[in-house]
Amino acid sequence: MLLPALIVNLVIFTAAWAFCVKIKNFSPVDAFWAICIGLTSLFFLLLESPNPKQLTAAILIGAWSARLGYHLTRRIAKHHPDEDSRYVKLREVWQGKEKPMFLLFFLGQAVSVFLLALPFHLISADPDPTFDPLSIIGALVTLTGLVGETIADRQMSAFKSADPDPKSVCNNGLWKYSRHPNYFFESVIWCGFFLFALGSPWGWSTIYAPAVITFLLLKVTGIPPTEASAVKRKGEAYREYQRTTSPFIPLPPKPDSSSQR
Known part of the structure; x- marks a missing residue:
């Protein structure tokens, strides 16, 4: 095959x-x-x-x-x-x-x-047809990632529909806690796939899958070009968003500059 x-x-x-x-x-x-x-x-x-x-x-x-x-x-x-x-x-x-x-x-x-x-x-090659703890956990992690990524994309689409100004910054919903919640949940999905495969013979060897996806999102095709484009289009508003909001893992936002004066 x-x-x-x-x-x-x-x-x-x-x-x-x-x-x-x-x-x-x-x-x-x-x-x-x-x-x-x-x-x-x-x-x-x-x-x-x-x-x-x-x-x-x-x-x-x-x-x-x-x-x-x-x-x-x-x-x-x-x-x-x-x-x-x-x-x-x-x-x-x-x-x-x-x-x-x-x-x-x-x-x-x-x-x-x-x-x-x-x-x-x-x-597919696993001779054991029964669910093991790793496959169950992997399925739940993957499902969590799918739901989270879907919510993040829909929130962004709704924001763009309500505010078509290209200089506006979305900081609603999940985007309040992460500048790239869609990328975060994409990484979660691939961690779930790995955990699911980990219960199969040689499943450990696929650790490269979530590692490669996460590396690309963090360092290559995900955050770097997206952030560079956003700063170019949105200017200081996005720089403020960068100062207050986690780049990847959803975390409570920091106070903005105006509230610290």
Whole structure:
């Protein structure tokens, strides 16, 4: 199952690259990534008649993939033909060789999809069909993350609908306690997936999945470009938000500067 899954993902992302070249927008790779992780994981889990534990894992990863894939697809379509700032930056870095470099980038995304789906391959290969404490805890942690991320995204969408001013800062609901509650709960989800897989043979080896996701969110594709863009658009209002609000883990906000004078 492993080699066919990898080959199919390489083919899909090559086709996705060709599609993005045609529309002159590489942002859809994010939606392809989320959807393909779900499809690859479901391929592993549902290829044979799944037991209740495997079916539960399939529901959880399917829900994550469908929710995030829909959210990203809707956002990308809404902003098209404007491209995500990350890919605009990459165009600048790779000027003159954008197409081949983006092809390598897309193929790298295909490999990451394969690696992030491996925890579900181990769950599918587990000969023990019974729920163990780790799989139960993992399922509950994942469910908590899914609910939290959904709430965070809906609160942000509601804020933008009520206040379309691009300079306004959302500090309502979960966003009062974290500048990126959606990223925090995404990390929680992948910790839950790891805990679920940990009960299966060799499940410990998938510790890289939550570690990589959390690292990317904290240091690469998540908080750094989002914060830089927010400061550029919102100015001092966002800098004040940075001073008072935790960047990742939800925590009680600090007093703002005006209240300390």
